[in-house]
Amino acid sequence: MMRIALDAMGGDHGPEVTIPAALAALRRYPGVSFSLIGDQPTIARLLDRTGTDTARCSVVHAPQRVEMSDRPSVALRNKRESSMRFALDAVRDGHAGACVSAGNTGALMGMARYVLKTLPGIERPAICAMLPSVNGSTHMLDLGANVDSSSEELFRFAVMGSVLAASIDQRPSPRVALLNIGEEEIKGNDRVKQTALLLEKSKLNYCGFAEGNDIYTGKFDVIVCDGFVGNVALKASEGVAGMLLELARQEFSRNLLTKLSALIAAPVLRRLRDRADPRRYNGASLLGLRGIVIKSHGGADIYSFGRAIDQAVVEMENAVPDRISSALEQFLVNQPLS
């Protein structure tokens, strides 16, 4: 039985989303159980209400909750009895194989690092997420956990991303690319150029530089970048998609005629939305920790939070931290870093 420690209180909607998502996951995965961690009365009420068989759910009361506005350092110091902290403790103590949380990213990062510790050779975990593309999807890291990463760190991101992609996509040798720019006289910055040298010498299936637009072409399985760049790229992408959606909404609701055409085009628009639906890609992995931690988008709905749970299940099935640990060891032996 694989057990997931669920931070039931995390995210904008808290248990109203996390509990139904967990119960739905119980139906999807007969081999999975949950520790539902948070305000016991609230969780119990939600469990009763749905009337689901709760044999595979235990409720763990946590008197505190990490707020979205909590500073990570403050959360780490003062929220030792929070649902987020208890969920991480459960992974550390072997009571659970993964932690899933929709809570405050900075706090989750800081707590996970403190409670679970990082793997040998890793200073800070990296955030890795799947992004949609015309064909398939691409794993991208780091998406904001690290800034000013050295070339050695970027190289380790590549190793970790490659292991994750191999596990999730069942692909023996994922195509790894390094995010760079093509406009410069001397292409890219020094760190990227040095990372490229490390990758060229490595056993990874390194395929060269990717530019920003390659994130969505499916040309690569893993795209590696500094957290500052990755975060901006991700948010800019969300911004464009949001703008196009808003413009579409405005244009289709302009008058009776356009509303009618929206009605007629509705099945196509729905399929289009489904294919690019960011909810499908919810669930970022905090890689480089001695345990599986999945960060859901704070605003996730039940379906979307379920995708983060799916991610946790796949990583447990594939023992991702162990595989990353071996890969890092192998690469660190073959290729001493710093």
Next chain:
Amino acid sequence: MMRIALDAMGGDHGPEVTIPAALAALRRYPGVSFSLIGDQPTIARLLDRTGTDTARCSVVHAPQRVEMSDRPSVALRNKRESSMRFALDAVRDGHAGACVSAGNTGALMGMARYVLKTLPGIERPAICAMLPSVNGSTHMLDLGANVDSSSEELFRFAVMGSVLAASIDQRPSPRVALLNIGEEEIKGNDRVKQTALLLEKSKLNYCGFAEGNDIYTGKFDVIVCDGFVGNVALKASEGVAGMLLELARQEFSRNLLTKLSALIAAPVLRRLRDRADPRRYNGASLLGLRGIVIKSHGGADIYSFGRAIDQAVVEMENAVPDRISSALEQFLVNQPLS
């Protein structure tokens, strides 16, 4: 009479696009004239063919052409008789008030810097472009000319972007923001934090940090970032928009029914495309030079290249380099940099 030096041979389509775009601009702007620089016979043929009054066009023969694949350093050394170089020479010698080129970005940057020189306090020009948003548009720089910019350089980008936005949008005090990430425990990297301190102390209308998604909300008039980050954000945005377009194409062409609904929704889809049309936003400014240089997208069509010409006209009307020079001087006096 304002004169534009046109690199007629630049871009994927060369004179087939640049000449008709220039002739159309002559009709739009009675006070504008052109030096059409490139292969004389080709240009002459295109002028004859259209039968336009060419009193405001002089043709300047340039025996060489900078190729898209030319390395900037090689172009600088070996293409001294190229249309691109002659266009920049014309600006330097006062024969033209602006250069417009759809050629190789790196070569244009390098040549412009060598031929025109940068303004006092500016080491390398920055690339600034307008990006669409739900309401209005946003000027963003640098988009790839500089990597690893110092906080002093980022501050100067802010000054230049603010002057450009004030000129183009006729806005006395443009809202300036600094691109940053919000996911980190300690938000942002050191350079961004130091730049924020410089901006807070300045007379610019500094409005704090922007995240990637803010590029497309219209919350700010100017967004400042390092060229690496800006380039990735821009390309990632293009990537998402391209993916959504491709998915829409696939879904609408799936079968007879969906094709029919595309037909019915066509007017709405066309308006939507027009509002987000990247061609409308063609024409990036190379800021910080002692002259106006506008870089068009290499793949620009006639309409789109015309937008780059429009950009040159606005900048000439507003004497943007002079205004930037004064602003830099003012800011350098009030606030000595490095």
